[in-house]
Amino acid sequence: MTHARARQRRSLSSPGTPVVRLSPLALASLVVLGLPAGPALAQDAQDTQSVVVTGIRRAIETSVAIKRESTSVVEAVSAEDLGKLPDISIAESLARLPGLTAQRVNGRDQVLSVRGMAPKFGVTLLNGREVVSTGDNRSVEFDQFPSELINGAVVYKTPDASLASQGLAGTVNMSTVRPLDFRERIISVGVRGERNSNGAQVPGSSATGNRLSVSYVDQFADNTVGLALGFAHLDSTSQERYFKHWWWGNSAIWGGAFRGLENTDPSKAPHTLQGFETGVTATKQVRDGALAVLEFKPNKDIRSQVDLYYSKFSQDAQGRELQADLGPNWSGDGTPGHEANGGPIYSNVKTQLIGNDRYLVGGRVTNVDPRILTRYGQRDDNITALGWNTEANLAAGWKGVADLSWSKAKRDELVGEAYASATTLGGFDFVANPNGGFSQFTPLGNYGDANNIQLRGLSGWGNLNGVGQAGSLSPIHVSDELKSLRLGAKKDLEWGVVSGFEGGVNYSQRSKDRNSTQTIYALKNGTTCVGNDVCQPFPAGLLQSPVNMAFSKVPGLVSFDMMAAINAGLYNSGVVNQSSAPGRIWGVDEKVTTAYGKVDLDFNAGVPVRGNLGLQVVHANQSSTGLAWDANANAATPMTFGTSYTDVLPSLNLVAELQPSLLMRFGLAKVVARPNMDDMRAGFSASVATSGQDLGKWSGSGGNPFLEPWRARAIDISLEKYFGKRSYVSVAGFHKKLANSIYVEDFQFDFTGFPNTSGTTPISNIGKLTAPVNGKGGHVAGHEVTAALEGNLVSPMLDGFGIIASYSHTVSNLPGTANDGKAALNRSLEGLSGEVYSLQGYYEKNGWQFRVAQRYRSKFVAEVRGVWIDKSLSAIDAEKITDLQLGYSWESGPLKGVSVLLQVNNLDNTPYKTALADDSSTSTPLRMMPERYIEYGRRYLLGVNYKF
Template identity: 45%
Template sequence: MASLGNARGARPALTVTPIAAACAALLWSFAAAAQDGAPSTVVVTGIRGSIESSIAIKKESDSIVEAITAEDIGKLPDSSIAESIARLPGLTAQRVAGRAQVISLRGLAPDFGVTLLNGREQTSTSNDRSAEFDQYPSELLSGVTVYKTPDANMTAAGLSGTIDLRTVRPLDRKGRTIAFNLRGEHNSNKELNSGWSNKGKRVSVSYIDQYLDGKLGLAIGYAHLDTPGQQKEYKSWWWGTDNNLGPGNQDVTALKGAEVTATSRKQVRDGVLAVVDFKPNRDLRSTLDLYYSEFDQKEIMRGVMWNSAGTVTYRDPRIESVGGIRMLTGGTLVNLEPIVRNDYNTRKDEMSAVGWNTRLRLNERWSVDGDLSYSSAKRREMTSETYAGLGPGGTGAADNNFGFDIPLGAGLPRFTPSVDLANPALIRLTDVGGWGHDATQHHPIVEDRLGAAKLNVRGELDGFFRDVQAGLSYSKREKSHSDVSQTFWLKNNRALTTVPADLIGPTTSLAWAGIPGVLSFDPRAALATFYDKRPVDTDVAQQDWEVEEEQAIGYLRLGIDSALGKVPLRGNLGVQYVRVDQTGMGKAVSGNVITPLRGDHSYHDWLPSLNLNFDLGNYVHDTYLRVGMAKTVARPRMSDMRAGVSAGVSTTTLRWNGGGGNPKLEPWRANSFDLSLEHYLGKGSYVSAAYFFKDLKSYIYNQQREFDYTGFPNSSAVVPISNIGTINQPANGQGGFVRGIEITAALQFGMLWERLDGFGVQASASGTESSIHPNGPNTKEKLPGLSGVVANLTMFYEKNGLSARVAQRYRSAFRGEVTGLFAQRAFSEILAEKQVDLQLGYEFQDGPYKNLSFLLQVNNLGNEPYETRQGSPFASGANAPERYTTYGRQVLFGVNYKL
């Protein structure tokens, strides 16, 4: 089992930071002052009410679940839904562009989970299935339930777990509610690029009411987000031993390329939600859910990069050893050709979902309900690159005194160029890297559509089984990805071009990495003025793919409500039959010859499940032992299911060889066992310990296999000796286990001592390990998304309108999926993170300002860096430093008002 100790230097998994301790002392003084005028009756709302509601959901569920509920309408406890989910036991988030975006459940990558909205599977703007949670405004959600064990009537469930985002049901509330939220935002990294603000705002409004004597309910919500991004980043390219360091140093590994950049973003999201809830009588209820969001992101990236290979030499080299590897960590680079970058990128995401559920009670014992849903997601992206420098690559225009100092531990490296990289007389537009083009643009497009229908019949029974449910569901999903790659040449036969003064802006400072500044200009205007388009690049044709997937499920579920001797027992027993028909489409690429490809496959599974909840209250008050057993599946990554292949015939072996996707992939399959012991100490307090074991029968990883190239285009003159060749493609292979423990506690201190009423703490820690190697059984890489240790600590105070919360989220190092070159999938070793957030608030509870509240939030209080090491280790197992990024401290001040 993974240790719950240190996972990064001497940094512990859980610590109470000095700021947290100071806040606790401040809360104590507030509490003492507040008690003087404390009312005799306390209404539990806000943070404490949210905790109590979440605990009630966990306690009453037949399955093993975790839950979050909103403190009030439009007020989940964090600034994003992903951050709230990441505080739950066994769950953790990966930061993307500074935001908690994707969620790993129990050590498995996001691909192994499923995300629902009101019980319905959702499409995604990502290249695969995993949801990007920054698409969902937290202000429009009433809560989240995470199912760690499956239930047979859940026709969309994940292998690692299922995250169900919930919106309000207006007929479940009493009376009209109108809520307004307004927050201003400030980023501590300041304005890194001129004209790109570090200030933003959030606005949301919610309306809930009932009509026709409580028979018709309506909920409408709107949330607007305008948030800045200010990112300082250093990134290494690759490391190698061909360094011209002389005799005795042929084994020294040196940095062969790097970049230092300042990125500014403007991120605008608008989300709209509507719920129509109709219940004309006790036998019929029909609910229509509508959701739409649009996320528009623009960013400018300016910086400098360089390639240290080729003719670059070194003066005064400093060599250090790490993990048995001798590494060049300091000195002076000679004959370096720096590349100044000015890039402009855009991304627009649209998501929509509609769901209609109708439940009809046929008589006192039987009911039927039907559900129809449709979800769609679209992403339109544009990434552009421009290059400038001292001269074209290989012409000798170089910096001959470029100093560098690279720490092997934490912290930013320092670079000291000897030329002014912001001087437009020196830095001119050209192909500095010798890449054969002077600028590029990529236009990735993702479209995802999912329609589903479900029919469920439920009947009440007498005896050991309390009810029976049976049903059918059908869904069809279509997802496509395409990418148009456009290169540019400078006009006048690729002439070295000076950027005119009217396109030049204030210098972008990189002083935080030792570089005073770089030339900053408008890349859009430069592309339109100085460049000509080249023919579209066919190298990315393999990125054009489409996958169609049809899934039919039949299920039977028996609810259990009985007793074993003195032990009351609840739970459910069920089975699903699942059939999937899938089609992968793509392109065969051989040189400049492109031909459409298609592949089909079908498979089926029987998925039994059992959830048992033993009430041990006759032995230990308010204590429950839960057991879950199930066979679960996770469908393959959709990008892996593409039919696209790029191949050619070897001139030496006269045989075909290539690489591509595999439309005949079958899912990951696992047998799961869960055990949870929970002891409740009241409405707002409990302790629990859980163990889980997942035996994956297979794992999908790239393998070298035989492949029939009959009919494949051959752009060369070489005639193969056989149509049977080899291909490197994802395929089902050897599996392994994932197992772990989870320890959780929530405690409201008022139950221990009356003077501590209002104070409380929530804490959880999990340790996870796996025997799976994702690139095959003989490799060393770790399972993507698996952090050996995940821990959360939240201290809070809430009483008499005053509230405060200090929360710390910890995640040990893990192998994470990142966006690589040309927006393709890549992996990095992401180092441990410990992020602290602070929230202070006050709500008027009576008088003319009743229900008016103020809120101060500070996210990423310590400006925790995002650090990575290279995903492919050296032979010794050591990883070289790769990335060091800071996103700044996010400060929000808000006003909330409820009518």
């Protein structure tokens, strides 16, 4: 060990002098000025070595130690105790780390953004191995991982060449326990009950749930064999209520016509809500996770571990919804007597001036066609990850590492809906909310009375054998399999500034397939009701209790089970929308070989410096299968394309010990993020024009199997000041200059090999394809400020109190072109929240634990499930989530090892909100108007843990 490294180790553990109390202002001043806080702020090992720290402070202490010791810029989260991360999934724990935040899906934290970048820009590892995903792409859905089975996680914001795989935004490495790290048998059991504050929203659902976890760790054969077993069961409920505004428009600008409104003068015509849907959804979520780790260490030279992780997550959703199209009847010109018997009629209207635009906010609307939908969702996810890692001491001080792993994810999902309605046109008294929140539409009829409602097929939504669509069911199947082998070696060295070497090779094969179709249902029998639609009365036994949606002023809504209706034999069915198959049926195969080498650095440059200099050479061979849709023949042909490329990724990490507790970090690297898999699909819709100015020309749209990764040059710098084991302040900045990006545009493509059944001979096989392409230029940059401070730094009276606060600000600028290939665009990065902060306050002493945590992210654009089963981008509003935790642990006596815990998640019942642009607004840029408004309710949990 060099002198510099020895000094670094001593700075973490050497005794110090009595602690001096400093005000927060004084602490901040010391960091900013770079002045020494004095030996008084070094930890007093004489006082602390005899104290066993547990709970919240132990988790903080472990996380701070990981951050301080790392040569990369990292953040870490650790379990308070075995099986005792307090969150529903590891996603919630990670979302509170500096520079990280989560995106909610169905009320749960599901995917993570690192440094303001979308989930697709990061990579997730489990025990150092890349892990598969049940999602549509490579982004891991973290709610698949119970917090009780994850012992901790490290987020690498700067790369380390020894990591098997790395992302452009960062790398998350989740870890499970190693049983030989313990020196005793430990058994931990936890039980919790939960309740959702929204109550049961759908007949037959429940607002209550439960959690159960068991963890076991033991050692055998004189501590040469270790065994860890874990099981976590979640039976939870999601109860949501929502209102979705379709879009807003000025009829005088759009050219539509509304009876009862001004339609000719844009300055007087109000911007009107063009339709809505409001409803409730209840989702029963059952997740079973299991973990087994077997570790073998027969002597000091060999350590081998086999670990198995398994998770099964089932979600059953039932939704009830009222919707109405409030758009103009485009077949009429608005002149009295020329309305073509259609279109809403408004009366008693109220408007509100917002900026320069006037919006319709209240009144009565009649002559509309309300529809009642029952929605159905059923999803089963399975993840299995198996790994075998062996480390062995070899000759001449070398240590060899071999790691073999296999993981597979499987998702089977059904998404469906069925329709009913009144047999005559209806209307509403309404209060529309252009500022966000629930708009309220009170039906003029009783839609909770089954005598007024019938099953209905909608002729305007597609048909089957000439009968209007009465429902649809879309199955989705996703399979993701990854195999990898890693061989490496490392050695401590004393070669001047070089203190060690590590190198090796990692080879992986990944195959992901997605297959989804759509089946529509049409009523077998019925009579004509509205227009050409077919209606049929509800058969006996199909109806449930009406749904009360008082939040949107709908006192009662007919409720029926979709699958029960299908099983009752009321419908004919058939597969439709086959032209969408190129975007829904595809497969991607990847073979990636990574050779890596890293030298550890340890030297003195006036101050002790440690770090590493690394290099990865990554060769990727990718291929994709898909369908080429021939619009002329109404048929699909299988297609396969592929490419290969090599990336050379150098990295440098340096840590300078400016003072014993003041560290400066510097990182410089080239980083990549592989493309989304659905963007890489070999799926196209293509045809030869048979008329018009494009006669004889090929055109199409789809994926791009020749895509190469996002690439960037990244620089990081941070300054960290430590005050004992659990307190520090840091300031960090980063800049990523993009050399390669991905966006959608028109480009020239060779359609050779595509079927041509148009009957027209193409002028050339080169035509226009609209698809994702690689572009150049752009940047992502930001800064982060973090503070973890214990109260006793300020006053002995605050012993046990502490705060953890972080703030990050990120900006981006990506180039692109409009689809005409001419206009230059500047756009923000997908998933970018410009501002993110997290604030935690805690108290832990004499067995008591209290923690309140709040996290905020500003508005961002992200992928969500859109209409039917395809993804789309959505503008998601800023949100602030607050969680509360209160507990008590018995530290002695007959109840020693027992702890109780009360949690409230989403304390403020923060809504999930999205927005859309009013393209008839006079504002510049276009005014963003409310779209979705969803309340998931608060989740209350009360439980007990017993460790023995």
